[in-house]
Amino acid sequence: MGNPADRWLLDPLRELGRIPLSAVGGLGRMGIFLGRTLFYTFAPPLKFFRVLKQIQFIGFGSMLVIVLTGAFTGMVLGFQGFYTLSRVGSTAFLGSMVALSLLRELGPVMAALMVTGRAGSAVTAELGIMRITEQIDELEILGLSPYRYLVVPNLLAALISVPLLTAIFDVVGILGGYLIGGKLLGVTSGTYFGAMTDYMDMSDVLNGLYKSICFGGLIAWVCCYKGFYAGYGAEGVSKATTQAVVLSSVLILICDYFLTSVLF
Template identity: 50%
Template sequence: MEAIAAIGRGTLGTVQTLGNAGLFILYALWAAVTPPYRFKRVIAEIEFIGAKSFLIIFVTALFTGMVLALQGYYTLSKFGAQGVLGSAVALSIIRELGPVLCALMVTGRAGSAITAEIGIMKITDQVPALEMMAIEPIKFIVSPKIIAALISLPLLTAFFDLVGILGGYLVGVLMLGVNEGSFFGEMIRATEFADIYGGLIKAVAFGFLISWISCFIGYNAKATTEGVSSATTNAVVMTSLSILVIDYVITSVLL
């Protein structure tokens, strides 16, 4: 009996959290599109979520492209099809690895920082201080982060795609000696515009997920040291898992 009650309590708790998360994001989006607009805050957040992620995205993308070329060359050479290496690298990166890895890296770097920042603002009374200064905390803290993530993630993903292909070129053409003409020729022949915008749609969706989950968990963190540390861990885990699940959903819809 107790076990069944526990399941019921757990389910009710989850449903309530999901409902709160839904209301939270609706309010944040509504606040984002009503004046006064906070352009400066959005720019500052784009700098934090987007611009400051460039280096980490560069390194991730470069090595992803390089290892893809290495693995792809090994597999394709079994069939004597090294010539299509360019399209294999480009399609895997543009359709799948670019948006997903980019989102996972941003989650680790910026998502965790967002949760911790909002959590610490709560502990140190900065959130009620905003309230007392007659400023809506969600509009001030959360909405700019969501807009910034929606803008940053597609741009970072495009950058990832570019660098990833460069990495593939370095290993495939310069190191393993695949013909340069067939590397790029195959890539251009096989890659369609739908592949590119499919990847960018994913990026926008992931940007939304990262900012939504990180902000929501940070905003609802218990106002203690443990509360913030566990909220940060939760935010990274929840965001990463949601990215993988939503990635599957979007892929199956777009195919």
């Protein structure tokens, strides 16, 4: 202390060293959090009623936003696809192009991002408020695991809801693409749906499904973790919510890249 060499040279270095240390520490804590969550997922009893409630919140509650974004994504794909394909004179492939983009890429990613924004942030905020008002501590005192009551239902609900929401997104998107390509730009329904069926197979559907399951787990993991370890006060909760949305969105895109390279 007080030594100028210390203050100007060593302290900044110390601070610099603290950043990777705390990052690694945070990663470790996230890992432990996931481990405990998985433990309580498989250790009965399961709080089935709470799982239903979270499916209602994450799944049913996100349907409107998924239908809206899905329709418009499909419609944009219809437009863009048509103009791109018309340059090379193969607008007959519009159906397969729209379906392929949606099933393999846009469906899982967009649906996951929408769920993060709508439901993930709310999960973080709710857990964060429960943390700062000591409701999580109260569960501990009652000898009940907060993982079992609060985290596991969210994880299971996300694992079930996100793939289903993705499927809804895909179907609505394909119809949206048809609305533009077929009704507006004159690709016949036979060509549109025929090309779609011909050039797609089960692996496309499954790849999208695997991705969306991974994303569902990722959203629940990140958003629950951030809420569970929220800081103090309203500021702590708002910070946690922001971090949860940002981290989860970034991880979805990173994860998407690796899943794509592994799955194809």
